[in-house]
Amino acid sequence: xxxxxxxxxxxxxxxxxxxxxxxxxxxxxxxxxxxxxxxxxxxxxxxxxxxxxxxxxxxxxxxxxxxxxxxxxxxxxxxxxxxxxxxxxxxxxxxxxxxxxxxxxxxxxxxxxxxxxxxxxxxxxxxxxxxxxxxxxxxxxxxxxxxxxxxxxxxxxxxxxxxxxxxxxxxxxxxxxxxxxxxxxxxxxxxxxxxxxxxxxxxxxxxxxxxxxxxxxxxxxxxxxxxxxxxxxxxxxxxxxxxxxxxxxxxxxxxxxxxxxxxxxxxxxxxxxxxxxxxxxxxxxxxxxxxxxxxxxxxxxxxxxxxxxxxxxxxxxxxxxxxxxxxxxxxxxxxxxxxxxxxxxxxxxxxxxxxxxxxxxxxxxxxxxxxxxxxxxxxxxxxxxxxxxxxxxxxxxxxxxxxxxxxxxxxxxxxxxxxxxxxxxxx
Amino acid sequence: xxxxxxxxxxxxxxxxxxxxxxxxxxxxxxxxxxxxxxxxxxxxxxxxxxxxxxxxxxxxxxxxxxxxxxxxxxxxxxxxxxxxxxxxxxxxxxxxxxxxxxxxxxxxxxxxxxxxxxxxxxxxxxxxxxxxxxxxxxxxxxxxxxxxxxxxxxxxxxxxxxxxxxxxxxxxxxxxxxxxxxxxxxxxxxxxxxxxxxxxxxxxxxxxxxxxxxxxxxxxxxxxxxxxxxxxxxxxxxxxxxxxxxxxxxxxxxxxxxxxxxxxxxxxxxxxxxxxxxxxxxxxxxxxxxxxxxxxxxxxxxxxxxxxxxxxxxxxxxxxxxxxxxxxxxxxxxxxxxxxxxxxxxxxxxxxxxxxxxxxxxxxxxxxxxxxxxxxxxxxxxxxxxxxxxxxxxxxxxxxxxxxxxxxxxxxxxxxxxxxxxxxxxxxxxxxxxxxxxxxxxxxxxxxxxxxxxxxxxxxxxxxxxxxxxxxxxxxxxxxxxxxxxxxxxxxxxxxxxxxxxxxxxxxxxxxxxxxxxxxxxxxxxxxxxxxxxxxxxxxxxxxxxxxxxxxxxxxxxxxxxxxxx
Numbered sequence: 001x002x003x004x005x006x007x008x009x010x011x012x013x014x015x016x017x018x019x020x021x022x023x024x025x026x027x028x029x030x031x032x033x034x035x036x037x038x039x040x041x042x043x044x045x046x047x048x049x050x051x052x053x054x055x056x057x058x059x060x061x062x063x064x065x066x067x068x069x070x071x072x073x074x075x076x077x078x079x080x081x082x083x084x085x086x087x088x089x090x091x092x093x094x095x096x097x098x099x100x101x102x103x104x105x106x107x108x109x110x111x112x113x114x115x116x117x118x119x120x121x122x123x124x125x126x127x128x129x130x131x132x133x134x135x136x137x138x139x140x141x142x143x144x145x146x147x148x149x150x151x152x153x154x155x156x157x158x159x160x161x162x163x164x165x166x167x168x169x170x171x172x173x174x175x176x177x178x179x180x181x182x183x184x185x186x187x188x189x190x191x192x193x194x195x196x197x198x199x200x201x202x203x204x205x206x207x208x209x210x211x212x213x214x215x216x217x218x219x220x221x222x223x224x225x226x227x228x229x230x231x232x233x234x235x236x237x238x239x240x241x242x243x244x245x246x247x248x249x250x251x252x253x254x255x256x257x258x259x260x261x262x263x264x265x266x267x268x269x270x271x272x273x274x275x276x277x278x279x280x281x282x283x284x285x286x287x288x289x290x291x292x293x294x295x296x297x298x299x300x301x302x303x304x305x306x307x308x309x310x311x312x313x314x315x316x317x318x319x320x321x322x323x324x325x326x327x328x329x330x331x332x333x334x335x336x337x338x339x340x341x342x343x344x345x346x347x348x349x350x351x352x353x354x355x356x357x358x359x360x361x362x363x364x365x366x367x368x369x370x371x372x373x374x375x376x377x378x379x380x381x382x383x384x385x386x387x388x389x390x391x392x393x394x395x396x397x398x399x400x401x402x403x404x405x406x407x408x409x410x411x412x413x414x415x416x417x418x419x420x421x422x423x424x425x426x427x
Numbered sequence: 428x429x430x431x432x433x434x435x436x437x438x439x440x441x442x443x444x445x446x447x448x449x450x451x452x453x454x455x456x457x458x459x460x461x462x463x464x465x466x467x468x469x470x471x472x473x474x475x476x477x478x479x480x481x482x483x484x485x486x487x488x489x490x491x492x493x494x495x496x497x498x499x500x501x502x503x504x505x506x507x508x509x510x511x512x513x514x515x516x517x518x519x520x521x522x523x524x525x526x527x528x529x530x531x532x533x534x535x536x537x538x539x540x541x542x543x544x545x546x547x548x549x550x551x552x553x554x555x556x557x558x559x560x561x562x563x564x565x566x567x568x569x570x571x572x573x574x575x576x577x578x579x580x581x582x583x584x585x586x587x588x589x590x591x592x593x594x595x596x597x598x599x600x601x602x603x604x605x606x607x608x609x610x611x612x613x614x615x616x617x618x619x620x621x622x623x624x625x626x627x628x629x630x631x632x633x634x635x636x637x638x639x640x641x642x643x644x645x646x647x648x649x650x651x652x653x654x655x656x657x658x659x660x661x662x663x664x665x666x667x668x669x670x671x672x673x674x675x676x677x678x679x680x681x682x683x684x685x686x687x688x689x690x691x692x693x694x695x696x697x698x699x700x701x702x703x704x705x706x707x708x709x710x711x712x713x714x715x716x717x718x719x720x721x722x723x724x725x726x727x728x729x730x731x732x733x734x735x736x737x738x739x740x741x742x743x744x745x746x747x748x749x750x751x752x753x754x755x756x757x758x759x760x761x762x763x764x765x766x767x768x769x770x771x772x773x774x775x776x777x778x779x780x781x782x783x784x785x786x787x788x789x790x791x792x793x794x795x796x797x798x799x800x801x802x803x804x805x806x807x808x809x810x811x812x813x814x815x816x817x818x819x820x821x822x823x824x825x826x827x828x829x830x831x832x833x834x835x836x837x838x839x840x841x842x843x844x845x846x847x848x849x850x851x852x853x854x855x856x857x858x859x860x861x862x863x864x865x866x867x868x869x870x871x872x873x874x875x876x877x878x879x880x881x882x883x884x885x886x887x888x889x890x891x892x893x894x895x896x897x898x899x900x901x902x903x904x905x906x907x908x909x910x911x912x913x914x915x916x917x918x919x920x921x922x923x924x925x926x927x928x929x930x931x932x933x934x935x936x937x938x939x940x941x942x943x944x945x946x947x948x949x950x951x952x953x954x955x956x957x958x959x960x961x962x963x964x965x966x967x968x969x970x971x972x973x974x975x976x977x978x979x980x981x982x983x984x985x986x987x988x989x990x991x992x993x
Contacts, residue, residue, distance in 0.1 A: 108446020
C-alpha cells in the first residue's frame, strides 16, 4: 500500500512537488501557513528572463494543485509535531481557525466589501490596506475569506458582526476553533521558502528614514497591475511618477557583518525591474549599482545585455556607502565607482533595495521540530551531492529554504525531492 | 443517455450571480429573460453560486427533468471551473463535451463594473454566441493511451546514471544507453568536486555500484540510439550496440530521458593553447589526479577565465568555470603554499549562493590573487608572461607563469542536432536542448513523454545535475506509474480525401504531432492523437481546409461569429 507524503510550504516548489507526487498516484497533504497557496512567486510582477507575468503562469498550477483529487491542501495550517521515522512519520497539524466555514464560503467578497476595519495588507507589503475579513490576494487559492482575529471588531470587542449578517451562505463563524489533524506519512518534503532581509538592519541605506527608498518586493507589488497603484510606478512620498530610479544590489548580502552569501537572484530581478520600468514608462532613467553581476543561468547574459542595449539600463560598478534624502525627499546615493575609483553621488526619484533573501523567520525552531540540521547560514542543510537529502532520513528539502536559487532551479529541485519521496512511499 | 436523442437540440443555460461579483453589476434577471428566447433553449436558471453544492444539483436536476442535451454555464472562468461543471454533466449522464462555458464575470462584470447596461448587453452577446456553438457540439470520448512502463535514458554521465538508478529503485524497467565504453561522462576526468573537495571517482563509483545492483536497470555501453519512432507511452527505439558484439536492438519504452551532457571547449588558437604549458581546466584536473608531484614544483600558476565564452561566438556564461578555477587554484595552493596563483577574470566571478561565496573568500584568504580584465583589454600571453592591464594600478602588469590554465566553457555536442531531430525536440541557439517552459517546466520538453536533465540543457554543477536528474526521473515516472495517459479529445483530424501532403501542417505543429505517412491513397498527413494539444495551428495553415479541429470546427466558430455580428 503506497504511503502518503507531507509537503510543507505552498509556494511554487511545494506546489510542484505536490503535483508530481499526486500525478504519480500518491496522496499528498500540502500544508501552507498562509490563507492561500502561491508563495513568494505570487507576489512577483513578472519573471526573468522571459518577462512572463508571474501570477498568470502560476495561477493555473495553483488551481491544478488545489483541485487535484490526490492533494489535500491545508491552508492556514501549521505543522506542530513530527515523530516516527522514514516510511512511518506521524505529524500533528493545526488548522487555524479561519472564522469562515471553508465548505460554505464561495469567495464572493460581500463580507469584505462591508467590513469596516482597515489594516495594512501584507501581500502588498503594507503598501495598501485590506479589511479584517479578507482574501489573501485577488487570485487566492482557495478563494475563501479569512478573518484576521487580531483586528476583527467582533472577535476583539464583541461588536460589529456585519460580515456574518451579509454572508448569504452563512459561512462566517466567529467561534470557530483551531482544529488538530494527525497525518500518517511515509516522507516529508520541506519547501518553506525565504523571507526578505529587513534593510533597517543596514541603516546606512536609509530604508524607513527616506520615504522614497523601497525594497525590491515592495517594488514588485508597486509595478504590478493588480497591485496597490494599479501598476503605476509612483513614489511613496508624493505619488508622482518616478523618472529616475536606482536599483541597489547586495543589501545585506555578501556582507560579512550580515549575510555573507550571495542571494543569487538579485542581479537578475533588478535587471528585470529596470526593464519593466522602461516598459511602463519609456524614457525613465534606470541605474543598477552592483558589486559583481552574477547571471549564470540559461539566457541570463543575454537578458542583461538586452537591458543595456534595448532598454538603456546603466550599470554602475560600485558599492553604495549611504543613501540620504534631500529637502524634496529625493533619495541621494553616495557611492564609490570602482571602475573610475571616484567617490560620486546621484540624486534619484526612487531607490529600490535588492535586499538579501534570508531563511524564514523562526527557522531554528522549525528545524528543531522537524529534527533536521541547518547550515551555517540558516538554510536547511543537505547532502553536498544530493541537495534534496536533509540530515534526517525521509525528510527532503527543495527551493530557496535549501539554498539561494531561482524559480526554475526550485521547480527542478522540487521534482527531485518528489522523486526521493516516491522512492520511499511506493516501497 | 440515448445519443440518437442528440438530434433534437435541448439547451439549458445556468446563469451565475457569483454573489455580487456578477449580480451586483449586471442585470441577471434581464439576461435570463433574454436567454429564454434564444434558439433551442428549453431551460434557464439563475443561481446565487452555480459552483456551490446547491447550484451543481440544480444543473443535474435540470439535465434530468428537462432532458437537456446541451448545457451552458454563464459564470466565471473555465481555467478554474470548467473541470467541475464538466464532471457534473458527466455525473448526470450527459457527455461532458456537450458543455460550453461562457465567462460573464472576467469578461463583463469585472472589466465593465461601471457600465451596467453595456456590460449586461455584452453578457447577452456572449451567451448568444455560446448557444450558437453549443448547438453544434458533438459528443466525444477522452483518448486513453497505454504506456509501456519502461524508460530509455540517453547518456551515462552523472545525470543519466542518477535518473536511471532512481527509476530502477522504484521498480521500473530502465535501459541506459551510453556511447562511450564506460559510464561516468565528464566525471571520469575530474579530480575533486567542489564544494567539499570530494573525490570525483568516489562519487562516481558509488553511483555506478548502486546502479549496477538493480537487475531491472540494463546498461548498454558502446551503444548509440539510431532511430526513435512513436509517441508518449509507445516509443520504439533502435539502438546500435558496438561492443561486446555488434548488433542492433529494438527497445520498447514509454518515456525517454535525455542526459547526453556536454564537453569542454578545446581553445585551439586562443592564448597560445598547446595542451602542455598552456592547458584547459579539464587537463589540469587530469594532472591533479595523476601528476601532483610535478605540479608541486611549479611556482607560478596563472588562470584566465571566460576563454572562448561570453564573446560574439559563444555569448553565454558557462556557469561552472569560476568555481572550477577557484577549486583547482585552492588545491594547488594546498599542494604548494608558496606557489603564486593568479586568476584573471573578466568582470565577474560567478559564485552565487552560500558555500560558493565562502569558497571564494577562503581562496582570497589563502593568497590567491584575482585580477580583473575588460573585454577591450584582453590579457596578452607571451612565452613567459601574461600581460594584463591592471585597473587598480592603471598600468600593464606582467605576470610570469610556469603553467597557464584556460577556463573554457562547456559546449554542446556537435551531433546534439541529430538526436534532437530523432526525438523531434528543439535546441536553442547554442545547441543546448530547449525545455518546454523556461520558468515552470525546466525538465520537460513540449513533446509529452520526453524529459531533459544535466549539462545537455545548460552548464550545471554536479549537485545541480543530480537534483535535475532526480526531477526528470519523477516527471518520467508519472506516465509509467499511471500506465496510461489520458488526453482530451480536443484534437485535429485530417480529411484524407482533401489532403495533398504538402507538409505545412507538420512543419507548423509545435508538438510534432503530425506525420506525413504513406497510405494506399498516396502520402497523407496523419495526426498522432496522443501528442496533439489542440492548438489549431495545423488547421489554420492547411491550404486545402483538410484539417478539422474537434470542438473548434469552422462551423462552430463561424456560428459564434455570425451570432455576434449584427
